[in-house]
Amino acid sequence: xxxxxxxxQNLTAQEGEFITINCxxxxxxxxxxxxxxxxxxxxxxxxxxxxxxxKHGRLIATINIQEKxxxxxxxxxxxxxxxxxxxxxxxxxxxxQFYFGTGTSLTVIP
Amino acid sequence: xxxxxxxSRYLVKRTGEKVFLECVQDMDHENMFWYRxxxxxxxRLIYFSYDVKMKEKGDIPEGYSVSREKKERFSLILESAxxxxxxxxxxASSSPGWPGELFFGEGSRLTVL
Numbered sequence: 001x002x003x004x005x006x007x008x009q010n011l012t013a014q015e016g017e018f019i020t021i022n023c024x025x026x027x028x029x030x031x032x033x034x035x036x037x038x039x040x041x042x043x044x045x046x047x048x049x050x051x052x053x054x055k056h057g058r059l060i061a062t063i064n065i066q067e068k069x070x071x072x073x074x075x076x077x078x079x080x081x082x083x084x085x086x087x088x089x090x091x092x093x094x095x096x097q098f099y100f101g102t103g104t105s106l107t108v109i110p
Numbered sequence: 111x112x113x114x115x116x117x118s119r120y121l122v123k124r125t126g127e128k129v130f131l132e133c134v135q136d137m138d139h140e141n142m143f144w145y146r147x148x149x150x151x152x153x154r155l156i157y158f159s160y161d162v163k164m165k166e167k168g169d170i171p172e173g174y175s176v177s178r179e180k181k182e183r184f185s186l187i188l189e190s191a192x193x194x195x196x197x198x199x200x201x202a203s204s205s206p207g208w209p210g211e212l213f214f215g216e217g218s219r220l221t222v223l
Binding site: 033035041042043044045048086088090097098100101102103 | 143150151152153155158168200202210211212213214215216217
């Protein structure tokens with residue numbers, strides 16, 4: 001059983017399209033992370049959010065704690081957005097560990 | 111700019127060799143993690159450390175050990191590398207508080223022949 005489920009697993013889009021990646025989780029949390037990993041690269045944190053919505057440039061993340069669901073949106077997608085996007089939630093009482101989704105691989109075609 | 115630095119981006123080792131993967135963070139974080147990343151399996155926790163000389167096993171500790179002699183440095187050791195340990199290894203640290211913000215290194219891609 002996966003505590004964190006992402007969909008879709010793979011996504012191909014044309015440049016300029018609006019993209020949505022979904023994350024559902026089964027554990028009780030107070031915050032969720034969205035991470036980005038470019039091919040062959042390390043992982044960078046995009047957002048940490050506990051309620052509502054956050055925006056950074058063309059990226060928007062939303063979370064509904066009651067429904068245990070979060071979405072990552074990319075507006076006006078660009079080939080440089082091609083990456084794997086991973087959601088993560090803290091586990092345990094101390095939040096020292098994390099459950100990770102298996103990632104969504106996004107390819108944006110020029 | 112805060113940083114988690116892993117010593118080697120790419121390594122090729124032979125079966126049975128001892129392998130050291132080193133990770134250094136400059137943020138004075140107490141929590142540090144070693145993950146393994148494989149296609150279709152996502153990130154799996156090998157070990158984490160919440161203080162100097164303190165460590166706890168993660169989900170897949172078999173075949174690995176760790177060392178945390180100084181707060182900024184967390185090392186992953188493969189005592190006798192095997193081909194099934196060919197993988198991408200990622201080190202991370204997290205900031206204080208609950209939940210902490212995650213910071214990752216660039217990753218070390220290990221191939222065991």
